[in-house]
Amino acid sequence: MARKTLVFGNGLGMALDQQHFSLERALEDVWNHPRHLPDHQKTLVGRCVDNDGEAPQGEDQLDTLHVVVAACNMLNKIGDEDVHWLSTEGQQFPTAVAKYIHRVASNLHLYDGSLPDTFLDPLFDFIRETKSNIATLNYDRLLYGALIDAGFMNGGYRGYLVDGMIDGGFGAETLERRYGNDFGYYLHLHGSPLFYDDRRGAARKMTRDMLTMNSAEISNHIVLTHVIHKRSVIGASEVLSTYWDYLNDCCHEAEEIIVFGYSGGDVHLNNVLAAYARTAAIRVVEWRGAGTRLQREEYWEQILRTEHFDLVRKANVLDFNDW
Known part of the structure; x- marks a missing residue:
């Protein structure tokens, strides 16, 4: 099965706990x-x-x-x-x-809940088989934590997924596939509170149990929601700018791009998706309550600048398992 690129929006968390992820x-x-x-x-x-x-x-x-x-x-x-x-x-x-x-x-x-196994198990099987790429637009540890716990990011460059955060710190070269490695990418497009700069200015990632509401380390690698001028924030962070550069590569190599739980409010991301919508199949998985099918088809047609996409509507997006 060919590699795909999966883009997860905040709808992933909202489907589980709307109040917390507000x-x-x-x-x-x-x-x-x-x-x-x-x-x-x-x-x-x-x-x-x-x-x-x-x-x-x-x-x-x-x-x-x-x-x-x-x-x-x-x-x-x-x-x-x-x-x-x-x-x-x-x-x-x-x-x-x-x-x-x-x-x-x-x-x-910082959320103690977890995604249901009925959602995770088919997704995990799919990633094991394809080493598909994942890009996220939120900071929750639902998907990221589940993937780490299941061993998808173990083994360094021999693992299924790589986000470039290694012991020596982050650098654009840490995401390069070398020596026959064929891992998929995990791209934190809006950053993470786990990222911080050490005293030498190298970007690093703390472990999940190190993060509290009183953590001394403060991340400068975070974009808060789909702000208009976020390019200046991305450009100031080697981590974020590298992830966005690699998003283009991930979309270019993908047989299909699946957009999951994303509202369509990020102009920067929309431009990337539209650029590849004519060469890769596009599937949008969204909450059925967002509007009528006709309204949503017209909406996504404007965003993707094409009529050639599949719209999957679910009463609960976590019921989706057709990766």
Whole structure:
């Protein structure tokens, strides 16, 4: 069986626990917690979105945070010990936002539930047989943790899946298939709260049991939802930019691309999918409650820029097993 590329959106978690995997809930819970974000950092974030003391809401406000952080990081790089383009508060702003975004992603990631075996077993069998690629748009450990526990990412380059995070740190070369290896890729397209930069600036991945809501390490490799200007965040992270580069390779080599539990709100991803929709078969698996079949077919036709795709609608997407 030929290799495929599977793209998982937040619908994977929402089908299991809609309340926990709500971004709005996580934004508010972290914001309102007395210890997750120090008051002075909370003040910096709050002034940026001007939300009367309430948690950031909606993609427009999240996008504003990402844009201002990118601008501050650029100005911080051209400062020196004697002259700086930013005030003390401006220099601290990227750290404040990074901590808030990290805590939100951690809140979503730290979940004790698990995907049903009726969903996982057919998927696992399929990956063992094909070493297909997986790309995710969320931070939950549902799929990632299940794959690790089942041994899919053991054995280094001899394993079924590789995400490039090795003991020596991440680098674009860590994803190259060499010496006849034919592993599939696991691409964290929006990053992970497990990723952090060590003192030398090398990106590493902590183990799952190391991550708590009070972890000292803060990830700079996270995109919070489908923000408009996320390319600047991706470009600032070697990890994220490498994953997005490899997504093109994964789509290029795929016999079929299966888009699972994805709402269609990520313009960056939509452009990639549309670019390969004419050369690879496309299947979209989504929740039946998203709209009528006609509405959804028209919607996906606009996103994929083609009429040639299969739309699979499920009352619960976790009932899908036809990989």
